[in-house]
Amino acid sequence: MRRVGTIAIVSIVIVLIAVAVIARPWQRPGPSTPQRASMPTPAAVSVAPWATIRLEKVASDFQQLTYLTHAGDGSGRMFVVEKPGRVWILQDGKRLPQPFLDITDRVRSRESERGLLSIAFHPSYEDNGRFFVNYTDQKGNTVVAEYRVSSDPNRADPNSERVLLYIEQPAANHNGGQLQFGPDGYLYIGMGDGGSAGDPWGNAQNLGVLLGKMLRIDVDGGDPYGVPSDNPFVGQEGARPEIWAYGLRNPWRFSFDRQTGDLYIADVGQNKWEEVDVALAPDPGGQNYGWDIMEGFHCFEPPEGCDPTGLTPPVVEYGHDKGCSITGGYVYRGPTYTDIQGTYFFSDFCTGTIWGLRRRADGWEWAEFLSTGLNVSTFGEDETGEMYVLDYAGGGIYHLVGSERQTTPPQTTTAEYLPLIEKALARAWARKAAGLEEGCGRANGPP
Numbered sequence: 001m002r003r004v005g006t007i008a009i010v011s012i013v014i015v016l017i018a019v020a021v022i023a024r025p026w027q028r029p030g031p032s033t034p035q036r037a038s039m040p041t042p043a044a045v046s047v048a049p050w051a052t053i054r055l056e057k058v059a060s061d062f063q064q065l066t067y068l069t070h071a072g073d074g075s076g077r078m079f080v081v082e083k084p085g086r087v088w089i090l091q092d093g094k095r096l097p098q099p100f101l102d103i104t105d106r107v108r109s110r111e112s113e114r115g116l117l118s119i120a121f122h123p124s125y126e127d128n129g130r131f132f133v134n135y136t137d138q139k140g141n142t143v144v145a146e147y148r149v150s151s152d153p154n155r156a157d158p159n160s161e162r163v164l165l166y167i168e169q170p171a172a173n174h175n176g177g178q179l180q181f182g183p184d185g186y187l188y189i190g191m192g193d194g195g196s197a198g199d200p201w202g203n204a205q206n207l208g209v210l211l212g213k214m215l216r217i218d219v220d221g222g223d224p225y226g227v228p229s230d231n232p233f234v235g236q237e238g239a240r241p242e243i244w245a246y247g248l249r250n251p252w253r254f255s256f257d258r259q260t261g262d263l264y265i266a267d268v269g270q271n272k273w274e275e276v277d278v279a280l281a282p283d284p285g286g287q288n289y290g291w292d293i294m295e296g297f298h299c300f301e302p303p304e305g306c307d308p309t310g311l312t313p314p315v316v317e318y319g320h321d322k323g324c325s326i327t328g329g330y331v332y333r334g335p336t337y338t339d340i341q342g343t344y345f346f347s348d349f350c351t352g353t354i355w356g357l358r359r360r361a362d363g364w365e366w367a368e369f370l371s372t373g374l375n376v377s378t379f380g381e382d383e384t385g386e387m388y389v390l391d392y393a394g395g396g397i398y399h400l401v402g403s404e405r406q407t408t409p410p411q412t413t414t415a416e417y418l419p420l421i422e423k424a425l426a427r428a429w430a431r432k433a434a435g436l437e438e439g440c441g442r443a444n445g446p447p
Contacts, residue, residue, distance in 0.1 A: 043317065043364075044316040044357060044363070044366040045364070045366075047367050049356065049367040049368065050356070050358075051339035051340045051356075051402050051404070052403040053369050053370055053402055054370070055370070055372060055389055055398035055399065056398060056399045057396050057398050057399075058388070058397050058399050059080075059090055059095060062080060062395040062397070063083070063395060064082055064392060065080065065083075065377055065378065065397070066116065066377055066390075066392075067080075067081035067118040067119060067380060067390075068379075068380025068381075069118075069121070069380055069381065070121070070381065071126070071131070071383075072383060073121075073125055074126065075091075075153075076382070076383060077089050078091075078382055078388075079119060080390075081116055081117070081119055082116065083116055084109045084116070085102065085104035085106070085109065085116045086099045086101065086102050086103075086116070087116070087156070088100060089154055090397070098154070098155065101147065101158060103116065103133075103135070103161075106135075106137060106138065107135045107137070108136050108138045108139070111172040112173070113172065113174065113175050114172060115136060116134075117136075117175065117176075118133070118134050118179045119133050120180055120187065121181075122219070129148045130146055130219075132145065132146050132147070132219065134177050134178070136169070140169055141168045141169050142167040142168075142175055143165070143166055144164045144165040144166075144179070145162060145164060146224075147160050147161055164217070164219065164224045165189070165215075165217075165225075167191065169195065169211075170194045171195025171196045173195040174192030174196075174249065174250040174268075175191075175195075176189070176191040177252065178190040178251065178252065178254050180255060183256060183281070186218055186219075187217050187219050187225075188214060188215065188216050188254070189217070190253075190265070191210055191211050191212065191213050191215060192248070192249065192250035193212035193248065193249050194212070197270065198270065198292060198300075198301070199249070199291065199292040202292075204291045205292070207238065207243060208240060209240065210242060212246060212291065213240075213244070213246045213248060214245040214246070214248065214251065214265065215242045215244060216231055216242065217242055227241045227242055230284075231243070231244060232285040232286030233286070245265075245279070245286065245289065246288055246289070247287070247288040247289040247291050249267055249269065249270065251266065251267050251268075251328075252266065252326075252327065252328065253327055253329070253379070254266065254328055255379075257344075258331070258381075258385060260280075260281055260331075261281030262278060262279065262281050262283075263278065263279040263281070263283060264276060264277075264330075264331065265289070265328065266326045266346050267291070267326070268326055269295050269296060269317075269320075270300065271320065272298065272320055273296030273298060273319055274296070274323060274324075274325065274326035274348070275316070275317045276314055276317075276344075276357060277289050277314050277315065278314075278315045287312040288310055288311050288312060289312050289314070290311040290313070293307070293311065294306060294311060296317035297313060297317055315357065315364050316357055316364065318348075318355075322348065322351065323350050324348065324349065325348060325349040326346060326347075326348055326349075327346060327347045327349050327376045327378060327379070328346050329344065329346045329347065329379030329387065329389075330344070330345065330380075330381050330387055331344045332344075332345065332387050334384055334385035334386040335385065335386075336406055337402030337404060337406065338402070338404045338405070338406055339403055339404035340356070342358055342359075343356040343358050344356065345357075345387065347372075347376035347389070348376065349376060349377060349392070351373075352372035352373045352375065354371075354372060354376070355368050355369060372389070374389070374391040374394065374396075375393040375394070376389055376390070376391065377391070377392035378390050379400075386399065386400075387399075387400040
């Protein structure tokens with residue numbers, strides 16, 4: 001009887017363990033002390049914060065916030081994305097009564113990582129009215145589509161959709177979702193590895209699929225898009241030419257430093273490590289950021305003795321004692337605060353802690369700046385470079401502010417003005433051409 005009882009207890013324990021593992025498919029068993037692989041680049045050094053920041057609420061009462069950006073058209077408007085499928089306009093601190101875009105009928109957002117995930121405006125939006133969105137459709141697959149503004153500058157035309165990319169998703173998580181135009185004018189797209197746990201399909205290291213990658217396409221060349229000729233895998237047999245970098249698990253948020261062009265990728269980790277990857281400009285692409293060979297600086301598959309050769313390590317990582325899911329931000333380049341200039345801010349969805357990272361002459365350093373308690377789902381920038389933090393659960397939008405204000409106008413080089421000068425000249429020539437055409441029409445028309 002005693003043996004039977006022991007067997008029964010052992011059987012119950014085994015069943016309970018199996019149920020726990022099944023109920024938590026995102027948790028993959030690993031060594032109690034994961035091996036840190038030998039990497040060629042040292043990690044950022046942890047230091048005391050070099051500035052003081054705080055958050056000032058500027059708007060509230062939004063639903064499941066996923067992104068905020070601007071149109072680059074000089075209007076000062078901010079465009080706020082809600083996961084169910086709506087984009088709202090904030091103008092002069094107030095939300096306009098009607099959404100800029102409402103595609104809730106075609107967006108699937110029931111699962112936590114699906115929905116309308118971001119919006120990006122064409123660099124020439126002021127002239128062509130084109131913008132792009134990333135969402136999961138009713139089947140749960142990724143759609144990257146182009147839309148156009150209507151005759152009302154505050155309303156998009158929901159019937160103008162033109163699908164650029166349609167990517168099947170094998171699971172409900174790790175959809176990536178970020179769209180950003182780079183300094184080169186090309187559209188960059190962050191794609192997760194397809195979900196589940198541990199990249200069971202091996203997508204992140206497979207150059208023949210678009211999952212687990214950073215993509216780079218030309219929205220102005222080709223139908224429905226072109227592939228830049230200098231993409232790193234163009235012409236390589238078996239590789240998708242759209243790929244810019246690979247070995248990513250879920251690059252939920254990435255951004256470009258608007259001053260230097262450096263690319264910052266916050267890649268969501270498995271169950272132990274969150275990481276920030278950086279590609280310094282000018283960057284030829286082609287990096288392998290390591291997943292699922294590695295998670296952060298640590299071996300993942302295999303859990304010991306992995307080969308880091310050819311992998312690009314992160315600049316910084318943090319463990320799940322500090323959070324659970326990294327949320328990438330931006331390098332602050334706004335005109336207002338001097339003490340946080342050049343600082344890349346990022347956070348964690350579970351804890352709301354905000355960290356700062358910056359590059360020094362002798363390497364990188366990072367620091368914990370603020371504990372917010374918010375569900376930080378995303379950061380955003382306005383047209384001037386001021387930074388905002390969005391609270392997914394609370395529906396609030398917060399301005400991230402420093403403590404040392406700019407007292408003199410920031411110095412701007414002639415080179416920074418060139419795009420504006422070129423645009424102004426183009427418009428002037430267009431007006432002159434239109435005037436000449438009208439004049440010729442009058443001269444040749446009826447008296």
